[in-house]
Amino acid sequence: xxxxxxxxxxxxxxxxxxxxxxxxxxxxxxxxxxxxxxxxxxxxxxxxxxxxxxxxxxxxxxxxxxxxxxxxxxxxxxxxxxxxxxxxxxxxxxxxxxxxxxxxxxxxxxxxxxxxxxxxxxxxxxxxxxxxxxxxxxxxxxxxxxxxxxxxxxxxxxxxxxxxxxxxxxxxxxxxxxxxxxxxxxxxxxxxxxxxxxxxxxxxxxxxxxxxxxxxxxxxxxxxxxxxxxxxxxxxxxxxxxxxxxxxxxxxxxxxxxxxxxxxxxxxxxxxxxxxxxxxxxxxxxxxxxxxxxxxxxxxx
Ligand SMILES: [Zn+2]
Numbered sequence: 001x002x003x004x005x006x007x008x009x010x011x012x013x014x015x016x017x018x019x020x021x022x023x024x025x026x027x028x029x030x031x032x033x034x035x036x037x038x039x040x041x042x043x044x045x046x047x048x049x050x051x052x053x054x055x056x057x058x059x060x061x062x063x064x065x066x067x068x069x070x071x072x073x074x075x076x077x078x079x080x081x082x083x084x085x086x087x088x089x090x091x092x093x094x095x096x097x098x099x100x101x102x103x104x105x106x107x108x109x110x111x112x113x114x115x116x117x118x119x120x121x122x123x124x125x126x127x128x129x130x131x132x133x134x135x136x137x138x139x140x141x142x143x144x145x146x147x148x149x150x151x152x153x154x155x156x157x158x159x160x161x162x163x164x165x166x167x168x169x170x171x172x173x174x175x176x177x178x179x180x181x182x183x184x185x186x187x188x189x190x191x192x193x194x195x196x197x198x199x200x201x202x203x204x205x206x207x208x209x210x211x212x213x214x215x216x217x218x219x220x221x222x223x224x225x226x227x228x229x230x231x232x233x234x235x236x237x238x239x240x241x242x243x244x245x246x247x248x249x250x251x252x253x254x255x256x257x258x259x260x261x262x263x264x265x266x267x268x269x270x271x272x273x274x275x276x277x278x279x280x281x282x283x284x285x286x287x288x289x290x291x292x293x294x295x296x297x298x299x300x301x
Contacts, residue, residue: 042080044087045233049181050159053233054087056080059108060229062186063088064179066157069097072115073177073186074108074229078139081111085118096120098154100161101143102188102229103174104128105205112141121145123154125165127173164221169214171205176218185221188229190214193239195231195280196246201288208251208296215244246276250286254293267294 042056050065061074061084070088075081088096099115101124102108112122126146147163152175154161162178170189177186190211197203218240225234253271262270268287276282295301 042083042087044090046091047182047184047227047233051179051182051184052087052091053186053227054084055233056083058230060227060231060233061102061108062177062179062227063096064156064159064161064181065092065094066159067094068157069094071098071100071154071156071159071161072096072120073100074102074188075099075111075115076108078111078113081114085114097156098123098145098161099141100124100154100163100175100177101128102177102186103171104131105171105189106137106140108188108229110137110139113139116141123147123152123163125152125163125173125175127165128171131171131173166214166217168207168210170207170211176221178221178223183222183224184227184234185218185223186227186229187218187240190218191226191228191235191240191243192230193226193228193232193235194242196276196282196285197289201281201285203289203292206292207301208247208293212244212247212251215240215247219244242276242279246273246279249273249276250289251293251296254290255297258294258297264291264294267291 042054044052044054046052051062053060053062056076057080059076061076063073064071070092072088075084096115096118097120099112099120099122101122116122121144122141123145124143126148128143129146132140132142150165152163154163160180162180163175164178165175174188174190179186219237223237225236226240227233228235250271250273253273254267257267257270268290271286271290273286
């Protein structure tokens with residue numbers, strides 16, 4: 001019953017978010033700021049056609065139930081993977097056949113062992129392997145299946161999970177997962193809807209120009225909404241555009257301050273981007289984002 005109530009509350013929130021245009025969001029900035037990040041108990045939401053999204057402690061993944069088994073994604077951590085598996089078991093007793101990694105970062109891909117033990121094949125882009133070998137983490141299971149190039153489809157029981165690779169952006173092995181069954185994408189870390197980059201704000205392992213290029217490529221994909229690796233279960237496509245435009249505006253502002261000779265310590269405070277002030281964590285993290293871009297303009301990295 002509690003679970004059902006949570007799902008209903010999420011569904012109401014989704015209806016609001018999906019019906020809001022960018023202008024609405026700006027006018028209703030306070031409402032947008034209240035989008036809850038789920039750092040507490042686990043929540044599973046059915047998105048339709050056997051596609052679910054699960055979140056726990058701020059990280060989110062998806063799973064797809066088919067007649068022949070389940071396609072799971074990012075296990076997140078050993079503790080969360082156990083809860084995740086239990087949530088899958090509430091929905092189906094079919095075996096989990098695949099566990100697909102979005103990218104190599106430990107905050108998304110630790111804890112795959114229980115899926116491996118249950119017979120799942122672990123899938124990632126080939127470019128992730130170098131990191132798993134360079135800095136082995138005993139909680140990260142090495143992939144059984146890797147692919148190279150821009151596209152790989154995981155198919156099971158008549159359903160498909162498309163894996164799209166756009167090269168370097170956040171690390172260089174991140175895949176954007178498109179789910180044709182619901183015409184949505186699962187997009188990890190490149191965009192956290194309605195907010196400035198989370199975590200430390202230092203945008204670790206992001207390549208600014210490749211990030212913007214990739215976002216443009218993602219904006220050109222066919223999808224009705226995005227499911228973020230952090231944040232709400234659904235967000236409209238304009239959340240991606242908003243993130244790209246914020247990055248472009250901030251990079252231009254940082255470059256202008258650099259050209260003026262503004263000292264590093266004063267750069268963040270000198271920048272003001274009224275169009276993006278409604279974004280969650282803008283005040284706290286924008287100056288840190290600016291510092292990352294300042295480094296980019298000095299080093300070319
Ligand atoms: Zn990451």
